[in-house]
Amino acid sequence: MRIRILGSGAGGGFPQWNCNCANCRAVRAGAPGFLPRTQSSLAVSVNGADWLLLNASPDLREQIAAAPELAPAPDDGLRASPIKAVALTNGDVDHVAGLLNMREAQPFSLYAAGRVLDALGANPIFTILQTQLVPRIELHTEKATPVTGAGIDLGLAIRAFPVPGKIALYLENANAPNFGTSAGDTLGLEIIETATGDSFFYIPGCAKVDADLAERLRDAKLVFFDGTLFHENEMIEQGLLGKTGSRMGHVNVSGADGSIAAFEPLDVKRKIYVHINNSNPLLNEFSDEYATAQAAGWEIGEDGMEVDL
Numbered sequence: 001m002r003i004r005i006l007g008s009g010a011g012g013g014f015p016q017w018n019c020n021c022a023n024c025r026a027v028r029a030g031a032p033g034f035l036p037r038t039q040s041s042l043a044v045s046v047n048g049a050d051w052l053l054l055n056a057s058p059d060l061r062e063q064i065a066a067a068p069e070l071a072p073a074p075d076d077g078l079r080a081s082p083i084k085a086v087a088l089t090n091g092d093v094d095h096v097a098g099l100l101n102m103r104e105a106q107p108f109s110l111y112a113a114g115r116v117l118d119a120l121g122a123n124p125i126f127t128i129l130q131t132q133l134v135p136r137i138e139l140h141t142e143k144a145t146p147v148t149g150a151g152i153d154l155g156l157a158i159r160a161f162p163v164p165g166k167i168a169l170y171l172e173n174a175n176a177p178n179f180g181t182s183a184g185d186t187l188g189l190e191i192i193e194t195a196t197g198d199s200f201f202y203i204p205g206c207a208k209v210d211a212d213l214a215e216r217l218r219d220a221k222l223v224f225f226d227g228t229l230f231h232e233n234e235m236i237e238q239g240l241l242g243k244t245g246s247r248m249g250h251v252n253v254s255g256a257d258g259s260i261a262a263f264e265p266l267d268v269k270r271k272i273y274v275h276i277n278n279s280n281p282l283l284n285e286f287s288d289e290y291a292t293a294q295a296a297g298w299e300i301g302e303d304g305m306e307v308d309l
Ligand code: MLT
Pocket: 010, 011, 092, 093, 094, 168, 169, 170, 205, 248, 249
């Protein structure tokens, strides 16, 4: 399996268009130790020719331009795309808005949880993806769903599983418990290469590493994991937004319940932070936090990073 990080940033990307925080100013100025990052997405392929996208970010057009294997090849037909399928982990804007870049009557398959498909179905802008060309296929949790698209078997299966999380911001109900979140509104995805059984995990949003998730990830070969915030209060302390990591539905990197501590006993062979928010000190390669994460065995995801599994 070939895996490419298309975008390692969280919603807004890095720098974020309207943000003048210290990190965003530094990356805009080209300061050493800071790399720009587009929004949250991965691409996966077995044969290097047909690709599954994990989430479709608002930066998809730019991400395709940076990855020639995702563009039509010179000898392809007049209209063609190597992208044969897209799977969504949730309905967040940074994970679905890229679907709008995929209009123009191109066939591919769309996989997502039932409630995410309902949210897309309730929004007429997504009718631009006609269902005759873009079938919407529900991901049932704990069932390995084979991935096909545009008549092609990608040699992959997706096993989706619910992780602690939060309903998309634009669907929040202020009066309901956990803002109206139901189990399955945030999925983790295990992507399995059918021929070999090899697999990796993609979990860009997760509010807590609970016992079930910890057991599932124990001894995994490769996990891409939610690296949104390093510190629970970093957005508040930087004066950016009055929300903690917990309020946003993201487990923090640091702290007793944070992801560094939670993964420490799990013997995951390779663990890579993705969905990194622009406020996160991990975005500065010279920060103490970057050194702390590296010392704990974590890699900090970068756009264009590729992993062969
Ligand atoms: C998140 O990851 O919490 C969301 O992308 C937030 C948002 O929709 O802006």
